[in-house]
Amino acid sequence: MSEPQLLVTDLHVAYGPIKALRGVTLQANEGQTIAVLGANGSGKTTLLRAISNMLARQQGSVRINGADTSGVRPHQLVREGLLHVPEGRGTIGRLTVRENLRLAYDLRPTELSFEAALELVFARFPRMKERLGQLAGSLSGGEQQMLTLARAIVNRPRLLLVDEPSLGLSPVMVDEAFSVLREFQAASMTILIVEQNVRKTLSFAHQGYILRQGQIVASGSGAELLHDPAILSHYLGAG
Numbered sequence: 059m060s061e062p063q064l065l066v067t068d069l070h071v072a073y074g075p076i077k078a079l080r081g082v083t084l085q086a087n088e089g090q091t092i093a094v095l096g097a098n099g100s101g102k103t104t105l106l107r108a109i110s111n112m113l114a115r116q117q118g119s120v121r122i123n124g125a126d127t128s129g130v131r132p133h134q135l136v137r138e139g140l141l142h143v144p145e146g147r148g149t150i151g152r153l154t155v156r157e158n159l160r161l162a163y164d165l166r167p168t169e170l171s172f173e174a175a176l177e178l179v180f181a182r183f184p185r186m187k188e189r190l191g192q193l194a195g196s197l198s199g200g201e202q203q204m205l206t207l208a209r210a211i212v213n214r215p216r217l218l219l220v221d222e223p224s225l226g227l228s229p230v231m232v233d234e235a236f237s238v239l240r241e242f243q244a245a246s247m248t249i250l251i252v253e254q255n256v257r258k259t260l261s262f263a264h265q266g267y268i269l270r271q272g273q274i275v276a277s278g279s280g281a282e283l284l285h286d287p288a289i290l291s292h293y294l295g296a297g
């Protein structure tokens with residue numbers, strides 16, 4: 059048996075005196091979607107930032123494809139196939155749509171030409187073709203979210219970390235975002251999603267973890283958690 063693609067063991071992260079993660083352990087096998095759910099302030103963003111080495115850890119380990127990532131620079135992790143879609147989208151407003159896509163494409167070597175990668179984006183989001191020369195900062199909120207997902211389409215990561223993709227979106231755009239994530243899932247991408255949108259997320263995740271004040275307090279298959287109203291209402295107020 060090979061190791062899971064992502065293995066986080068006893069992870070502790072603090073901001074000075076504030077202990078944001080207190081011993082988080084989780085794993086994702088290749089092609090699996092795992093969800094980490096938790097209220098605002100529970101440590102979700104900290105977890106993703108620690109996995110992509112944008113934050114130092116006090117204790118514990120993160121292994122990707124069997125290799126310990128401690129000391130590996132974030133951009134090197136990206137080259138190896140880890141893409142982190144941050145909270146607040148991660149697009150660069152003063153660059154054009156095309157330039158934003160080019161940057162995401164260049165982060166990671168691939169056999170696909172940039173032009174061919176763009177065609178994949180246009181097939182999914184015809185609107186992006188019309189917006190190609192426009193500054194990302196001039197796009198509507200929904201279009202910026204499309205651009206965020208389009209960055210993932212051209213980057214083609216093996217492991218995608220997504221921070222609250224539904225935040226601030228209209229219901230139609232939330233559905234759109236989840237449908238793109240389902241396509242990534244169907245293409246065997248490994249996905250770690252953190253969300254407050256409990257039901258939508260659990261209905262597509264293979265495995266779910268509930269994070270509370272920096273600790274995993276429950277876990278199970280997406281379906282198990284979805285059908286356990288006691289857990290959902292107790293920890294998330296979402297029963």
Ligand SMILES: Nc1ncnc2c1ncn2[C@@H]1O[C@H](COP(=O)(O)OP(=O)(O)O)[C@@H](O)[C@H]1O
Nearest residue numbers: 073076078096097098099100101102103104105
């Ligand atoms: N840059 C920071 N400096 C100090 N404390 C922070 C910082 N970022 C987050 N925190 C604290 O760490 C905890 C977890 O935050 P965060 O990971 O952003 O949670 P979530 O993404 O689940 O809302 C919270 O108590 C938050 O106030």
Ligand SMILES: [Mg+2]
Nearest residue numbers: 102103104145
């Ligand atoms: Mg957050």
